[in-house]
Amino acid sequence: MTPVRGVRLQPDGRRALGCGSGPTKAGRHGLAGGHGSAAGTALVGGALIALCVAAVTAQAPERFGIGAPASPEQIAALDIDVRPDGTGLPPGQGTARDGAGVYAKQCAACHGAKGEGGPADPLVAADPPGLAPFGPAYEQWRGARPDVPFTIGNYWPFATTVFDYVRRAMPPTAPGILTADETYAVVAWLLAQNGIIGDEAVMNAQSLPKVAMPARKMFVPDDRKGGRTVR
Numbered sequence: 001m002t003p004v005r006g007v008r009l010q011p012d013g014r015r016a017l018g019c020g021s022g023p024t025k026a027g028r029h030g031l032a033g034g035h036g037s038a039a040g041t042a043l044v045g046g047a048l049i050a051l052c053v054a055a056v057t058a059q060a061p062e063r064f065g066i067g068a069p070a071s072p073e074q075i076a077a078l079d080i081d082v083r084p085d086g087t088g089l090p091p092g093q094g095t096a097r098d099g100a101g102v103y104a105k106q107c108a109a110c111h112g113a114k115g116e117g118g119p120a121d122p123l124v125a126a127d128p129p130g131l132a133p134f135g136p137a138y139e140q141w142r143g144a145r146p147d148v149p150f151t152i153g154n155y156w157p158f159a160t161t162v163f164d165y166v167r168r169a170m171p172p173t174a175p176g177i178l179t180a181d182e183t184y185a186v187v188a189w190l191l192a193q194n195g196i197i198g199d200e201a202v203m204n205a206q207s208l209p210k211v212a213m214p215a216r217k218m219f220v221p222d223d224r225k226g227g228r229t230v231r
């Protein structure tokens with residue numbers, strides 16, 4: 001088989017990879033170099049593939065005609081992030097009292113009956129309540145208690161992002177199963193267990209961003225824009 005026949009395997013006379021007109025001539029000549037050394041052929045073959053890839057890329061259609069535009073409902077189902085300032089909180093509401101049952105059913109197995117922790121992280125601050133895991137007082141305490149946990153009560157700077165996290169990620173075996181009301185309620189329960197709000201306080205899109213988190217003051221807003229402003 002001559003090398004020239006070798007490149008004419010496609011019924012339309014074009015080479016495999018469908019490179020079209022671009023490097024065809026050079027390519028054929030390259031393969032025709034089969035009368036040279038094996039190494040030389042491999043080298044030229046490699047160059048040919050590189051050229052073909054470039055040619056195929058250049059010829060890629062603008063659209064492939066697959067997929068379908070996402071519907072507003074599909075986008076809404078994914079667009080669920082909640083910002084620290086409460087932007088994105090959905091309609092709905094709940095109190096700690098409402099949330100106790102949700103917590104017992106959906107969360108307690110991993111986080112403990114009262115949020116004290118179990119197979120997964122504790123969610124309720126250890127004694128002394130409200131002590132944030134920062135600063136000299138904490139370091140002193142931690143010296144005696146190297147196992148001090150980071151919890152909603154002593155570490156999270158925003159109640160809104162607890163909502164965001166729970167709604168997106170918990171329970172990890174079936175994230176997304178909680179309704180907005182159930183999420184408000186279970187977050188209210190966690191806030192109440194941490195002594196931050198009362199059992200009857202109604203959590204909703206207006207009240208949740210106003211909850212004063214004990215650790216909030218320990219965080220500095222990071223308003224750096226990148227580039228030279230980052231030191």
Ligand code: HEC
Pocket residue numbers: 102103106107108109110111120121122123150151152162165166170171172173178186
């Ligand atoms: C199957 C076990 C499991 C269940 C059930 C579960 N969680 Fe979790 N949870 C985890 C694990 C594991 C993590 C740590 C995830 C990580 O760090 O990536 C976590 C982390 C969290 C955190 C973040 C803790 C922190 O301070 O970093 C919160 C808040 C939380 N879960 C709330 C809930 C709530 C509310 C429910 C019930 C609706 C729930 N979880 C149900 C396993 C579970």
